[in-house]
Amino acid sequence: MNVLAPVPSSLEAELRAHVGRHVEKTFDWDAFPSNRGFPDLERAQMRYIGAGGSPKVGDTSTLKPEHFTVSLIYKHVGKYAACHAHEIEESFLIIDGVLTVGWEKDGEVVEVKLGPKDMILNARDIGHGFRNDGIEPVLMSISVDVGKPLPPRYLYHPKNTAPALARSFGAEPGKTIPFSVTGDHPLQQHMARYVIRHSEQPTLWDAAGFTRKVYVGPGGIESDTCRKEMLGIPAGAGVKPYSRDVEDAFLVLEGSLTVGWEDEAGNGVEVELGPRDLVMNPAGRRHWFRNNSAGPVTVWQVIGTAEPETVRFEAA
Numbered sequence: 500m501n502v503l504a505p506v507p508s509s510l511e512a513e514l515r516a517h518v519g520r521h522v523e524k525t526f527d528w529d530a531f532p533s534n535r536g537f538p539d540l541e542r543a544q545m546r547y548i549g550a551g552g553s554p555k556v557g558d559t560s561t562l563k564p565e566h567f568t569v570s571l572i573y574k575h576v577g578k579y580a581a582c583h584a585h586e587i588e589e590s591f592l593i594i595d596g597v598l599t600v601g602w603e604k605d606g607e608v609v610e611v612k613l614g615p616k617d618m619i620l621n622a623r624d625i626g627h628g629f630r631n632d633g634i635e636p637v638l639m640s641i642s643v644d645v646g647k648p649l650p651p652r653y654l655y656h657p658k659n660t661a662p663a664l665a666r667s668f669g670a671e672p673g674k675t676i677p678f679s680v681t682g683d684h685p686l687q688q689h690m691a692r693y694v695i696r697h698s699e700q701p702t703l704w705d706a707a708g709f710t711r712k713v714y715v716g717p718g719g720i721e722s723d724t725c726r727k728e729m730l731g732i733p734a735g736a737g738v739k740p741y742s743r744d745v746e747d748a749f750l751v752l753e754g755s756l757t758v759g760w761e762d763e764a765g766n767g768v769e770v771e772l773g774p775r776d777l778v779m780n781p782a783g784r785r786h787w788f789r790n791n792s793a794g795p796v797t798v799w800q801v802i803g804t805a806e807p808e809t810v811r812f813e814a815a
């Protein structure tokens with residue numbers, strides 16, 4: 500038998516090279532060297548775009564970041580992440596489970612519980628940590644709003660903080676305050692501007708026939724780095740090719756999304772993505788999306804600019 504395998508076009512090869520398949524990637528249990536020797540801090544990271552907060556910037560199975568990183572973090576019940584701060588904003592989008600996130604200032608901590616599709620944008624230089632107080636593992640998507648973040652600055656790490664104080668993100672007993680959007684504590688008011696509840700965020704219908712909930716950007720949390728939205732694409736809906744002057748990325752949360760790319764000559768290629776698969780569409784690349792399936796698709800979209808939307812989507 501003499502069968503020649505079809506040779507992928509360069510466009511097809513390029514598109515494939517910008518896809519991160521969940522099942523082809525592996526979780527790294529040693530992504531954060533500062534956690535070594537502290538079983539309570541155990542967490543696993545799956546890197547899609549860039550290294551996120553990990554120093555493993557040389558991972559060749561990871562897409563090269565431009566304006567943001569995307570990774571998944573897995574956290575067992577009972578484990579926590581020590582309170583730390585970054586020079587840049589960082590979002591936690593919960594996929595499964597319930598995550599407790601704490602913000603610390605001057606020894607006081609406000610804690611919020613986030614469920615599936617809820618998000619917090621950790622503000623610049625704010626001390627933040629997280630803990631799984633729930634009954635099931637937490638899976639979340641973290642995006643850092645810069646391609647190559649600096650290492651985190653630890654504020655209450657168990658290597659130099661009593662274990663109970665590190666687990667409470669730096670709050671002595673009685674210094675933990677519950678999250679409240681109507682609370683009068685300045686830290687409550689600060690955090691309230693950075694939390695998005697999926698069920699409370701308006702669902703906007705785009706004229707092209709899909710829905711969006713704005714998490715970060717005009718209508719959501721104000722930011723000067725990136726926009727983040729959750730898209731809902733009904734069965735059969737899709738848009739015509741469009742491009743941006745920055746990159747965008749789609750992380751499929753539910754359902755099956757077809758993504759297409761077009762070259763300068765008008766040739767197109769498509770790829771189908773399932774849950775937890777990601778595609779990164781580079782700046783200037785004409786691309787489109789469509790739901791070929793019978794069920795709805797939910798997609799987490801990150802766009803590498805804070806500027807308001809310039810694309811006018813047209814139904815395909």
Ligand SMILES: [Fe+2]
Pocket residue numbers: 552583584585589621627651
């Ligand atoms: Fe962080």
